[in-house]
Amino acid sequence: MPLNKPVRRALHHTRQIQCQGFEREDGLWDIEAHMTDVKTHNVDNAERGGYVGAGEPFHDMWMRLTIDRSLKIHQVEAEMDASPFRHCPGIVGRFRLLEGTRIGPGWHRMARDMFSGIQGCTHLHELLTPLATTAVQTLWPLTEEITVEKATERMLDTCHGWSRHSDFVRKYVPHLYVEEETLQYNDSES
Incomplete structure (x- = not known):
């Protein structure tokens, strides 16, 4: 059932997050997320040639977690195709700190502590929740004999x-x- 009909309004912003889970031929799994933020109007931004145009991604970010069946993270890759500041992509490598961790109870809290404030990127950090749930959904019920x-x-x-x-x-x-x-x-x- 959809939401109730809203008051008249005008669209200003669209965030899209797409997550996918892939089985690899080497027995591992790639869980990928892609996020875009697009505005319907121009936004002044000196770092991006004076402005970010209407319909042009303000944020365009990717993350891949390579995991095994136990949800242990073997590799993390993050990229920023668009960000508000030129120096933003400099943080993507920090997300490799997740390598060797296991998605499960307490994992989100640990990630929040690792990447809070200037030690991370708000938007890449936000991708960790749909990535984790996509990992579980991708492997369910392949992780074990499920009863x-x-x-x-x-x-x-x-x-x-x-x-x-x-x-x-x-x-x-x-x-x-x-x-x-x-x-x-x-x-x-x-």
Whole structure:
């Protein structure tokens, strides 16, 4: 179901992120993300010849994680085809610090600590979330012999759908089910 019809408005900005997962012939997996930011109007920018034209990418960035079936990262490659400042591409090599890490619990927090502030690029860092979820979706269920119980143990409490309080857990893996306390969700606090 789409969102409700909005008030009349004019488009100013489009961000697109595309992620893909590829099986390589050497047994590893390439997980790639491509992000563009495009505006419908010219933006003054001395670093880019005076301005970035309407329809021209303000940001055009790529990242590839090469992983194995255990979600261990073997290689990281990042590139910037367009950025607001000439020196921005100088940070791409820092993302190789992820090599040797494993996507899993605590990985996003570790990456945030590694690349926060001047030690990273906000936009490349933002690509890590869809890259990680694309990695999981690409390998699922190839990573192991998946049973409902194994999947539930791995995913338990990672989101609302996999809550230990859910009807799904109660029905299919009742020994992991915990009676839900009354939770209050207040959308106005978001």
